[in-house]
Amino acid sequence: MDLSLADEQKQLQDAAERFVRDKYAFENRRKIAATEKGFLPENWAQMAELGWLGMSFSEADGGYGGGAIETMIVMEQFGKGLVLEPFLPTVVLGGGMIAAAGSAAQKQALLAPMIEGKKQFAFAWLERQSRYNLADVSLKAEKSGSGYTLSGHKGVVYNAASADDIIVLARTAGGAREENGLTLFVVDGKAKGLTRRDYPTQDALRASELTFDKVSVGADTVLGSVDGAHPVVEDAVDRAIVALCAEATGCMDAINAATLEYIKTRKQFGVPIGKFQVLQHRMVDCFTNAQEARSMTLMATLKIDDKDAVVRRKAASGAKVQIGKSGKFCGQSAVQMHGGMGVTDELSVSHYFKRLTMIDLMFGNQQHHLTRYSNLAMAA
Amino acid sequence: MDLAFTPEELKFAEEVRAFVKANLPADVCDKVKNGKHLGRDDYMRWQQALGKKGWLVYTWPKKYGGPGFTPAERYIFENICAEEYAPGIIPFGTKMVGPVIYTFGSDEQKQKYLPAIRESTVWWCQGYSEPGSGSDLASLRTRAEKNGDHYIVNGSKTWNTMGHWADWIFCLVRTDPKAKSQEGISFLLIDMKTPGITVKPIIMMDGGHEVNEVFFDNVKVPVANLVGKENEGWTCAKFLLANERLGIAAVPQSKRGVEALKEIARAETDNGKPLIANQGFAEKIADLEIQVTALEFTELRVLSQMAHGGQPGPEVSGLKIRGSEIQQRITELTLEAVGEYSAPYLPGLLWQGTNEAPVGPDYAHLAAPRYFNTRKTTIYGGSNEIQKGIISKMVLGL
Amino acid sequence: MDLVLKPAHREFAEEVRAFTRANLSPATREKTFSGKHYGRDDHVVWQQALGKKGWLPYTWPKKYGGPGFDVTQRFLFENVLAEEGAPRIIPFGVKMVGPVIYTFGNDEQKERFLPGIRSSEVQWCQGYSEPGAGSDLANLRTRAIRDGGHYIVNGQKTWTSFAHWADWIFCLVRTSPDAKPQEGISFLLIDMKTPGITVRPIIMVDGAHHVNDVFFDNVKVPAANLIGKENEGWTCAKFLLANERLGIAEVPASKRGVRSLWQLNDDPSLKEKIADVDLQVQALEMSELRALSTMQLGGAPGPEASILKVRGSEIQQRIAELAMEAVGEYAAPYQPDMLFRDTNETPVGPDHAPPAAPRYFNMRKTTIYGGSTEIQKNIVSKAILGL
Incomplete structure (x- = not known):
């Protein structure tokens, strides 16, 4: 048992901190969010150069042999800066699923260029009715000739507009919400019959609605086994959840630091408002919440490679519950303690609050994961 | 003590409902129902219709042109307006400056300002x-210096809603800059x-423009404009703040909000079933509804005291605290119900009333902006921390 | 960074477990799991056994007769004891006055008082x-x-x-x-x-x-x-309070409490509440491990130990609250014989009913003693946040 970072990991942390400091001053971020893509290709290139896009993949897969701890380290700093580059959809989700389920040819064609920063991905799983059930998928992939034809709809697909390839979760067999019968396809972002409606999200990311109108794909686009995608997806999403938790701890540290600074300087009734005990105790509660979030993120990061699937799932759900709870508490408290300024667009605090809010809703909110955790705990 | 309405009150309720149905413009009603943002003209058309009927200033005594509603009538009026999706009455004229003018103003001022407030011809x-000076209002610094029969005003105001x-x-x-604050x-x-x-506009975190500097x-x-x-002036300010805190509980709006939330929870799916069938979520709604009922009965108790000649005291601060928390909770649960489909940010649809189709159902894109925006309710009109300070001092004697 | 135990640590845990099973009186163990109150002997006999083994002052350095456990051993020791139903070690000697004496006392005082604390001959x-x-x-x-x-x-x-x-x-x-x-x-x-x-x-x-x-x-x-x-004396007092706040989180006992809650989860509406407190305990444990890891690297337990006390006490209360909620109306009968005396009577309601409400009432003290939650938050606010 050892909870300290190794020297190389400390260097990674320093580098990520530096990146955020140099590129993501608040006004800079506002400019990046307003660009057409919603992120900066030059930042993406720099991430590739720094080795971040490949660090969590095995050397056999062309990566640098790191893992969940490295992902946690950079995601935490990304949270501090509200970084907009599509690391989560491309590297954690897309790259993660290709590494877990892809053939040697697919890894060569997809993972290698991704690590070099030359390919981006999006993961399309959600549908209107899905809520947080990863098996509630009705987009159909029907066998046609040697390949498949995809028809249906996918919603809130992050980074779809910039993705070279979209990894689509489709139903190849089975009825509604059956875990068996799901298959992953790697679909060219410019495939014929695929139309997009692009939009920004509440927290300044980019996402799209996708309509598949008889999109033809070859059999070689199947990622992993036909009908057997569910465990791959569940695992990838659990890893994405742990990465999101790390991002959220970064957001919480930043929003707490901003709030602490604010209540030390803002004066009312002739004193800094931080002299009022009611605000002091609320600030302490924020601090405690962020500490708990950090602890649970660390726990999940260290357990997400466990051999036992139940341990992995409980770890991811447990951390997501904490992040939902702590994120809401820190976010709402920060806005409240900033008073009127907290509800404007002008200060960073509302932007962190919005990101924390959307993180709770991604891949299952606090309630969903509490239910999932309790079901797993009762079954054990 | 009786919870039942008298036959007269029931008749009054029917009259209000018929009036709202006949006079609330359909497009305005539609916007309120769907949670869309209203324009100046939307408010004005409805308030002027109420003005003509004499009901706009429904809290005013007859003496100043109000309808002289009893507390029961006032309760009925507010609830039916909310149930029928009428927009909230903008309080600055009718609930704030109007009562200040008829309480502290000269006859000339009453004649000059009250009619336009009653009829909603002036905003x-x-x-x-x-x-x-936010929570610490008395530390304000905008100067007015007397110069003959005028004041020369210099300074700035902020959080000015709909200015x-x-x-x-x-x-x-x-x-008087030398006097105590x-x-x-x-x-x-x-x-x-x-x-x-x-x-100068201040843009809110949901991207909207409702307040200004x-x-x-x-x-x-x-000088004739001095009330x-x-x-x-602090006497007027205190009087007005006490009035503001009463209406700010927004119970009828919250009752409507809970109903809308239930509608959404019926429309949303969760594992193939309506979300409202999810026990965890249903319990959250139940908890919220019980909070609204508790608040409503507390407000009814205050109204009943007023009917017997009492004045709303500092305990109305409690109504503001709970009312604002409940408003926030409604938006929080609505966001939870909508889930990931609340992510798309559609400013055109939200602010400019464009005709683009929403992503997902109509209500989806409103959920997050409303949740974000409603954080203001525990801050404005005296933050909840300030309200608790008032109760602790004035009611509990701490 | 990892959570894996080294073989030597696994062996150590087994040694602690075997020792506890061999030396903890079954009657005392039974009282732990049924929620009954301990008598003086329950504590003293067990502490003297630990004392003979040299483990009672398990947080002390070797220099003063402690076993010199590393952070992981300390963690394992506390957890295995709790899992096996040992009563908590009464802190006044080994965790409070002992460290004060070896830190601030003179040689004569050390010789005079430390042995009796190490052996639990003196309470x-x-x-x-x-x-x-x-x-x-x-x-x-x-x-x-x-x-x-x-x-x-x-x-x-x-x-x-x-x-x-x-x-x-x-x-x-x-x-x-x-x-x-x-x-x-x-x-x-x-x-x-x-x-x-x-x-x-x-x-x-x-x-x-x-x-x-x-x-x-x-x-x-x-x-x-x-x-x-x-x-x-205030220097001693401050030193002692900081030490007290660290152990007071009572994570191992809370883990035991959560395990018992899961065992009585026949009510499905409780399961998410149990899950929630289960996760709170995990977060607290991880926070404590992070603090211990800092200490291992030479840091001292700082004022952030205050939040461990705050959260630990809230969690103890929550566990007691849920245990009472699980019992429902059968928490009402007051059955002091079941709590304080050895008796063969059968309780009214299920076996876990008699201590449920008394425990809930009693646990209210945890956010008050050792510096109330409000005081702890003042400390954090001043010492960490600089407010």
Whole structure:
């Protein structure tokens, strides 16, 4: 048992901190969010150069042999800066699923260029009715000739507009919400019959609605086994959840630091408002919440490679519950303690609050994961 | 003690409902129902219809042109308007400056200002908070210096709601800089068209524009626009704040909000079933509904005291605290119900009323902006921390 | 970074488990799992067994006769003991006065007092709070006036846990009434058999007798019993409070509590509440491990230990609350025989019913003692956040 970072990991942390400091001053971020893509290709290139896009993949897969701890380290700093580059959809989700389920040819064609920063991905799983059930998928992939034809709809697909390839979760067999019968396809972002409606999200990311109108794909686009995608997806999403938790701890540290600074300087009734005990105790509660979030993120990061699937799932759900709870508490408290300024667009605090809010809703909110955790705990 | 309405009250309820159905413009009703943002004209058309009927100033006594509703009638009126999706009445004229004028103003001022408030032909806004004085209102620094029969006003006001739509503003200004903080303040009415006034929008975290900063640069205001005595404006301010806290609980709106939330929970799916069938979520709604009921009965108790001649005391602060928390909780649960489909941010649809199709159902894109925006309710009108300070001091004697 | 145990640590855990199974009385173990109250012997017999093995002062360095556990061993030791149903080690000797003596005491005092603490031959209690000095400890008024080779002590201490079982008490007393509140205080060891000491029980909300008032009426205490310098007792007090906050999180006991909750989860509406507190315990444990890891690297437990105390106590309360919720209306019958005495009667309702409500009531103390939650938050606000 050892909870300290190794020297190389400390260097990674320093580098990520530096990146955020140099590129993501608040006004800079506002400019990046307003660009057409919603992120900066030059930042993406720099991430590739720094080795971040490949660090969590095995050397056999062309990566640098790191893992969940490295992902946690950079995601935490990304949270501090509200970084907009599509690391989560491309590297954690897309790259993660290709590494877990892809053939040697697919890894060569997809993972290698991704690590070099030359390919981006999006993961399309959600549908209107899905809520947080990863098996509630009705987009159909029907066998046609040697390949498949995809028809249906996918919603809130992050980074779809910039993705070279979209990894689509489709139903190849089975009825509604059956875990068996799901298959992953790697679909060219410019495939014929695929139309997009692009939009920004509440927290300044980019996402799209996708309509598949008889999109033809070859059999070689199947990622992993036909009908057997569910465990791959569940695992990838659990890893994405742990990465999101790390991002959220970064957001919480930043929003707490901003709030602490604010209540030390803002004066009312002739004193800094931080002299009022009611605000002091609320600030302490924020601090405690962020500490708990950090602890649970660390726990999940260290357990997400466990051999036992139940341990992995409980770890991811447990951390997501904490992040939902702590994120809401820190976010709402920060806005409240900033008073009127907290509800404007002008200060960073509302932007962190919005990101924390959307993180709770991604891949299952606090309630969903509490239910999932309790079901797993009762079954054990 | 009786919860049942009398036959007269029931008849009154029918009259209100018929009036709202006949006079609330269909497009306005539709916007409220779907949670869309309203324009100035949307409010004005409805308020002017109420004005014609004599009901706009429903809290005013008969003496000043109000309908003289009993507390029961007032309750019925507010609830039916909310149930029928009428927009909330903008409080700055009818609930704030109006009562100040008929309580502290001269006869001439009453004649000059009250009719337009009753009829909603003039839009008022409020000039209270300043960048350096939010919760600590008495520390305000906007100066009004007397120069013959005018005051020359210099300074800035902030968190000015809908000032960009307003014809007039009522302001707290400092007329005696040497007096103790609460003593040198006066209550002044200022025409927004007076030269030297600039309105600068503040953009909220949901991207909307509802509040402003208002700058005063040597603005010349006739001394006749002073309400009450010079340097005694704090009396008006306290009177107004107490009034503001009563309406701010927004119980009828919250009842409507809970119903809308249930509708959404019926429409959303969760594992192939309506979300409302999810026990965890259903319990959250139940908890919220019980909170609304508790608040409603607390407000009814206050109204009943007032009917017997009492004045709303500092305990109405409790209504504001719980009311604002409940409003926030409604938006929080609505966001939870909508889930990931609340992520798309569609400013055109949200602010410009464009015809683009929403992503997902109509209500989806409103959920997050509303949740974000409603964080303001525990801050404005005296933050909840300030309200608790008031209760602890005035009610509990701590 | 990893959570994996090294083979040596796994072996150590097995050794602790085997030792506990061999040396903990089955009757004591049974009381732990059924929620009954312990008697003095339950604690003392077990602590003396640990003492013989050399494990009782498990947080002490080797230099003073501790086993010199590393952070992982300490973690495992606490957890295995809790899992096996051992009563918690009464902290007044080994965790409180012991470290004060080896840090601030003279050689003679170390030789005189440490062996009895290590072996649990001598039971200690704590004389801190007074009727007028609760959260505001520095306000204490018990006087100790120097008279030749003695102090004459007069005054009253309250909330003194286990004073009725104790041989010795360590006290904060005022030796200079004219100094500023924190400056005129001294740290004094007093033999409970000294004439002039009276112990009066305080019965708690659940009917139990854990705490007492202790009255001092012209009690003659040798000046050799003063620890550190006269009027500098506040230094000892602060040192002790920081130590106290670390252990007070009671994570291993809470883990045991959560496990019992999962075992009585026949009510599906409870399961998410149990899951929630389960996760709170995990977060607290991870936070404590992070703090221990910092200590391992040479850091000291800082004021952030305060939040461990705050969260730990809230969690203990929540577990008791859920246990009562699980029992439902059968929590109502008050069955003191089931709590305080060995009896063969069958309880009204399920076996876990009798202690449920008393425990819930009793656990309210956890956010009050050892510095109330409000005081802890003040400490964090000042010392960490700089407010």
